[in-house]
Every structure is written in structure tokens, then in C-alpha cells.
Amino acid sequence: MTSLPHATNKKLGLVIDLDTCVGCHACATNCKQWNTGGHMAPLTDKNPYAKDPDGVWFNRVHSFEVKRGKTNPGLTVNFPRSCLHCENAACVTVCPTGASYKRVEDGIVLVNTNKCIGCKLCSWACPYGAREYDEDEGVMKKCTLCIDRIYNETLDPEDRKPACVLTCPAGARHFGDLADPDSDVSKLVANRAGRPLMPELGYKPTNSYLPPRARRVDGNDIGAENKLEAVSPRRGFLSWVDNMLSR
Amino acid sequence: MHPAFSVIFFTTTSGAGYGLLALLGIFGAAGIIPSERWFGLTGLAVALGFIGVGLLSSTFHLGHPERAWRALTQWRSSWLAREGVLAVLTFIPAGLLAIGWVFFETTSGFWGVMGIIAAILAWLTVVATSMIYRSLVTIFQWANFWTLPGYLMLSIMTGALMLGAIVMIFDHGNRVIQGTVILSIAVAWVLKYVYWQYIATHKSLATPSSAIAVDGAKITPLDPPHNSANYLMKEMGYVVARKHAEKLRAISHITLFALPLVLSVGVYFTSGPVAIIAAVVAMLSSWLGVAVERWLFFAEAKHTVTLYYGAQSV
Numbered sequence: 001m002t003s004l005p006h007a008t009n010k011k012l013g014l015v016i017d018l019d020t021c022v023g024c025h026a027c028a029t030n031c032k033q034w035n036t037g038g039h040m041a042p043l044t045d046k047n048p049y050a051k052d053p054d055g056v057w058f059n060r061v062h063s064f065e066v067k068r069g070k071t072n073p074g075l076t077v078n079f080p081r082s083c084l085h086c087e088n089a090a091c092v093t094v095c096p097t098g099a100s101y102k103r104v105e106d107g108i109v110l111v112n113t114n115k116c117i118g119c120k121l122c123s124w125a126c127p128y129g130a131r132e133y134d135e136d137e138g139v140m141k142k143c144t145l146c147i148d149r150i151y152n153e154t155l156d157p158e159d160r161k162p163a164c165v166l167t168c169p170a171g172a173r174h175f176g177d178l179a180d181p182d183s184d185v186s187k188l189v190a191n192r193a194g195r196p197l198m199p200e201l202g203y204k205p206t207n208s209y210l211p212p213r214a215r216r217v218d219g220n221d222i223g224a225e226n227k228l229e230a231v232s233p234r235r236g237f238l239s240w241v242d243n244m245l246s247r
Numbered sequence: 248m249h250p251a252f253s254v255i256f257f258t259t260t261s262g263a264g265y266g267l268l269a270l271l272g273i274f275g276a277a278g279i280i281p282s283e284r285w286f287g288l289t290g291l292a293v294a295l296g297f298i299g300v301g302l303l304s305s306t307f308h309l310g311h312p313e314r315a316w317r318a319l320t321q322w323r324s325s326w327l328a329r330e331g332v333l334a335v336l337t338f339i340p341a342g343l344l345a346i347g348w349v350f351f352e353t354t355s356g357f358w359g360v361m362g363i364i365a366a367i368l369a370w371l372t373v374v375a376t377s378m379i380y381r382s383l384v385t386i387f388q389w390a391n392f393w394t395l396p397g398y399l400m401l402s403i404m405t406g407a408l409m410l411g412a413i414v415m416i417f418d419h420g421n422r423v424i425q426g427t428v429i430l431s432i433a434v435a436w437v438l439k440y441v442y443w444q445y446i447a448t449h450k451s452l453a454t455p456s457s458a459i460a461v462d463g464a465k466i467t468p469l470d471p472p473h474n475s476a477n478y479l480m481k482e483m484g485y486v487v488a489r490k491h492a493e494k495l496r497a498i499s500h501i502t503l504f505a506l507p508l509v510l511s512v513g514v515y516f517t518s519g520p521v522a523i524i525a526a527v528v529a530m531l532s533s534w535l536g537v538a539v540e541r542w543l544f545f546a547e548a549k550h551t552v553t554l555y556y557g558a559q560s561v
Contacts, residue, residue: 002321018461023470052475060477062555063470064455066463076469079459081555094382096328097317115317118310120482121327124248127385127453129479129552138310195460198551200452201384209460 002095004088008107011179012145013085013206014165015188019213021061021172023078027164028059031082031143034163039148040113044136056132058082058143059164075212080173082164083130083143084197084205085109091122091131091142099140107179107206108147113139127201150175178206248386249485250545253308258376259405259537261301261334262398265369266406268294268341270427272362272369274410275344275354279423282355286417287348293409295341302334326382330375337372340365373402380544387451387561388548393442400438404431405537408507408530411514415526425515428529432511436504439540443496451551451561458554468557483550495543503536 035058036043045055059082066075085102089109092100099115100122102108111122111131116139123131123140131142146162149155159166165173176185185208188194194208216222233239271290274280306312319335321328340361347358354362377398380389411428414420455466476484510529514522549561 003324018459028472054475054477056478057473060472062459062468062472064459064461065467065469066461067465067467068463075461075463077459077461077466079555081472090382090384093324094327094379096319096321096325096331097314098321099317115314116311117314117318119308119318119327121379123478123482124550125383125385127551129483129555132478133310133482135310135478197460198453198457200457201551211461 002092002098002100004092004102005104008087008102008104008179010106010177011085011087011206012106012108012150012176013178013185013208014082014145014162015174015176015178015185015194015208015210016080017170017172017174017188017192017210018077018079019172019192019210020170021078021080022170023061023063023076024169025061026167026169027080027173028057028061030163030167031059032057034146034149035144038146039144040111040141042137043141044134046135056134056141058130058132058141060129073215073217075215077212080164081128081130082207083109083145084128084203084207085143085145086206087204088202090125090203094121094125096121108145109142110144110147111140111142113137113141116140127198127203128205145175178208248545248548248550249482250542251308253304255538255541255545257301257305258398259301259534259541260297260304262373262376262402263405263409263534263537264294264297264299264301265337265373266402266404267409268298268337268406269366269369269403270406270410270424272341272344272364272366274424275348276359276362278355279421280414281419282348282353283417283419284349284352286413286419287345287352287354289417290410290413291341291345291348293413294406295338295345297409298334298337326375326378330372330379333368333372333375337365337368340368370399370402373399385551386548387449388446389544391442391445391449393438393445397435397438397442400431400435401537401540404428404435405533407431408511408526408533411511412523412526412530415514415523420514420518420522422515425511428511429508429515432504432508436500436508439499439504446547451549453551453554453561455554455559458551465559468555479552480556483552484556485546489546492543492547495539495546499536499540499543501536502532503540506532507536 043056047053062079064077066077089102092102097115097117099112118138120133131140134141150160161175165175174185176183178185189208192210194210196205306315319331322332343361344365347353377395381394384390407428414424456462507529510525513525551561
């Protein structure tokens with residue numbers, strides 16, 4: 001059924017730190033590597049070695065230049081974009097076949113590719129561009145929050161996290177239950193004023209983005225003098241030289 | 248948005264078909280058009296033919312057309328599924344109307360009730376089609392009040408022009424039908440004009456700032472996430488027709504509204520072969536016009552995902 005559950009037991013999702021993301025694309029690459037053999041496999045590529053490669057990815061890393069007026073310095077923001085596993089996931093409700101669904105137990109949004117007719121309407125309904133169409137298979141594909149890792153008992157407990165989170169060398173990606181106010185991810189969101197994307201559209205995304213911290217612009221911001229004063233030594237050889245030369 | 252040919256063909260042909268079916272049902276029940284066999288057979292065959300061809304073509308853009316039947320299952324939440332269910336249901340009263348009209352040459356009593364039910368279901372199907380677009384808050388140019396009346400009225404108008412041509416060919420022309428044609432063109436023209444004014448003067452609340460959750464005076468792409476166009480850019484970032492929007496709107500104004508209106512007024516005051524030709528040309532012109540209008544409806548739609556690819560507003 002493509003009606004949304006009234007509530008989910010958990011809200012599993014990601015918290016992405018835009019302050020520490022270095023824009024290395026490791027999350028996107030490891031996502032592709034894991035998922036092309038995972039639940040949604042394959043993530044088809046067209047012309048992978050030719051002039052215009054095109055393929056299905058669940059994670060795309062953008063970089064933006066943010067101008068903030070004359071007094072604030074500009075920012076470079078690296079921005080990983082993937083499925084936000086929204087509470088109000090219109091991609092699910094628009095699906096005419098029941099292929100798209102949101103799980104009651106953890107809030108993960110998935111596609112059953114055996115039921116998908118490839119009408120693409122779910123991708124139109126997603127504001128964030130999380131869903132990508134697989135032309136080869138004629139079905140829609142999307143991030144599974146690595147459902148085949150996070151519950152996978154053949155993996156070591158510390159490896160039961162989404163591939164993008166595990167691989168991030170900057171520690172910019174965090175995975176957890178955002179319905180639990182005591183979880184590490186919920187605390188991060190609370191402490192760092194985490195924000196949802198395009199909240200005005202009403203999708204209530206589960207994933208949250210931590211905005212860049214305030215930049216240190218000049219010496220005052222770290223308690224240093226703004227200008228260096230000329231130093232006059234009071235004792236010793238340098239003081240004697242200073243005195244002699246000052247005559 | 249990328250205007251898939253099959254979707255444009257489907258929404259315009261089945262729209263005109265449903266418009267014609269609804270008017271045949273209502274005017275038949277009201278006794279305004281004769282319950283004559285060959286006229287009924289022609290009118291209903293054209294209406295159901297357009298609907299059928301349109302519905303069939305809508306499956307061509309699917310990745311798995313053989314699974315299309317599944318699209319009828321999720322009517323509780325999905326307007327696309329509701330459209331499918333209503334489209335299938337409409338065939339029942341429409342088929343019964345056809346039996347009464349063609350075999351018993353009557354459109355009154357039970358058969359007339361079937362005509363009215365067919366008309367209501369036909370209009371509801373078109374409303375469901377429009378709601379598929381109206382309900383997508385990702386596309387501001389669709390998620391507004393004017394989408395639904397625009398779709399419904401263009402369906403009625405293109406259907407009325409077809410009915411106008413068929414009654415002239417069968418020499419059953421009358422003032423009520425010709426008046427309906429003229430009125431429907433006038434109302435549809437106003438609605439479409441208001442729609443174009445609305446999307447020119449309003450825009451989505453979503454901004455590059457809200458899209459990436461970082462405040463800034465101006466946010467521009469620095470490094471692209473991929474070095475050739477992907478599905479999102481091809482499907483949502485379609486901009487080919489947008490730069491010709493003014494010209495295409497002018498073509499739409501002339502072929503969809505102005506020319507059919509002038510010709511229909513001409514039909515109202517003339518008769519004989521001249522009126523038949525005018526009614527047919529008005530109908531053909533509206534087909535070209537509505538295809539251009541539907542193309543624009545897609546091409547002028549700006550999806551929020553383009554905010555990630557350099558759009559400053561949507």
C-alpha cells in the first residue's frame with residue numbers, strides 16, 4: 001500500500017555535517033560500489049568509458065560557492081545529496097502500483113522493483129532528486145539506507161552502517177535513529193542546529209544537515225591581538241643595543 | 248520538465264475524447280442531439296477511439312508496460328491510480344450508452360442516465376489527470392489552483408469542437424451545440440491566460456538557500472557532482488522549449504483559441520458546406536494548439552531539483 005504509515009517505530013536516517021565535509025566523493029563512490037551488488041542491484045551505467053557516461057547513483061556530491069554579503073567572507077560548501085527518507089514522502093503516495101513504500105519499523109523508503117512500472121512519477125514528486133531511473137531495467141531506483149548492511153548479521157557490528165557513513169574520511173556522515181532524542185544523531189542535530197532541506201515544501205525529511213560553523217575571520221575571533229605592537233626589550237643585550245641605537 | 252511525447256499525446260487525445268463523450272452523454276440525454284444510429288455510432292466511436300488510443304499511448308513511456316494493470320491498485324493514495332480506475336469505470340456507462348444509441352436508437356430513460364453517468368465519470372477522469380500534476384508541490388507551475396480548471400476546460404473545449412464538427416457533417420447542427428462550442432473556447436482562453444499570468448508573476452518558496460540548508464546572499468554551483476548530464480538533468484532540467492516559450496504561447500493563442508473562436512462564430516451564423524469546413528478546420532486547429540499548450544505545460548514547469556544545478560528560483 002502506498003499510503004504512508006501514521007507513525008514509524010524508528011526514524012533511521014543520516015546527519016550530514018556541512019562543516020566537515022571535504023567534498024571528496026568517497027561516500028558517493030562507496031555507495032555505488034556497495035549498492036551495485038546490493039538490494040537494488042545493479043546500478044546500471046551507460047557508456048561508462050565513453051564521452052558521456054551516465055548511470056544510476058544514490059548519492060551525488062555538489063559543491064557550491066556561497067556569497068554572504070560584503071562583511072562576511074564567502075564559503076565553499078560541499079553538499080552530498082541523497083534520499084532523506086521523509087516522513088511525508090510524496091514519492092510513496094504518488095506511486096500507482098504499490099512498488100514504493102515506507103517501512104513502519106524504521107521509516108526507510110524503498111522500491112519493490114518487481115512491482116515498479118517505470119512511470120517515473122515518484123522522481124517528479126521528490127524535491128531532492130533522490131530517485132534515479134534505470135533505463136536498462138525500466139524501473140526506478142533509490143537509496144536503501146544500506147538496508148542490507150545495517151541489519152546484516154554476517155557483518156561485524158561496527159560495520160552495520162550505511163556504506164557512505166563507514167567510508168567518510170572526514171567523519172562528516174552520521175547514522176542513527178532520529179526519533180530517539182537521546183541518540184547521538186539527535187544530540188548532534190540539537191547541538192549544532194541541524195536543518196531539514198526545503199522544509200517549506202512540507203516533506204518532513206528525516207535526514208538533517210548541520211550548517212557550517214561560524215568562520216574565524218580575524219585575530220579577535222581566536223583572542224589574538226589584531227595588530228602587532230613594536231616590542232622594546234627592557235633587559236639584556238638587546239635592551240643595550242636598543243638604548244645605544246635610540247640615542 | 249521533459250515533455251514525454253506519449254504523455255502529451257495521451258493527455259490531449261484522451262482529454263478531447265472524454266470531452267466529446269461527456270457532451271454526447273449530456274446532450275443525448277437532454278434530447279438536444281438526435282438519437283439516430285449512425286450519428287451516435289460515429290460520435291461514440293470517435294470519443295472512445297480517442298480515449299482508447301490515448302490510454303494505450305500512455306503506457307508507451309513506461310519502463311514495464313506489461314505491468315500497467317498494477318497502476319489500478321493504489322487508488323487510496325495515488326491520483327495516477329485514481330485516473331486509471333476512473334478511466335476503466337467510464338467504459339461501462341459509455342458502452343451501455345452506445346448500446347442504447349446504436350442498437351435501440353434511444354438516448355432517453357435508462358440509456359440517458361447512462362449518458363449522464365458517463366459524462367460525470369469522464370470529467371472525473373480528466374480531473375484525476377489534472378490532479379496528478381496539481382498535487383506535485385515540487386513543481387510550482389503545476390501545484391496551483393489554475394491547473395485543474397485548465398485541464399478540465401480544455402478537455403471540454405476540444406471535445407466540443409469535435410462534437411461541433413461531427414454534428415455539422417451529419418447536418419444536425421443546432422444553436423445549443425454551437426453556443427456551447429463558442430462559450431467553452433472563451434472560458435478556456437480566459438483560464439489559460441490567467442494561468443500564464445499566474446506562473447509569470449509567482450514562484451516557489453523553495454530557494455537555493457533552503458535547498459542546501461545554508462544561508463547566503465547568492466549560492467552558485469562551483470564543482471559539478473558529475474561531468475555529464477544525468478537522469479535528473481535530462482528529466483527535470485529540460486529547457487529546450489522554454490527559450491521559445493513566447494513564440495509557442497503565441498502559436499497556442501492563435502491555433503488553440505483565436506482561430507477556432509472566429510471559425511466557430513462563423514459556423515454559428517452560416518450553414519452548408521462552408522459551415523462544415525469551418526467547423527472541421529476549427530477542430531483541427533485546436534488539436535495543433537492543444538499539443539503546443541501541453542508541450543509548454545511541461546517545458547515551462549521548473550522542478551525544485553534544478554536548484555541543485557544552478558537555478559536561482561523555481
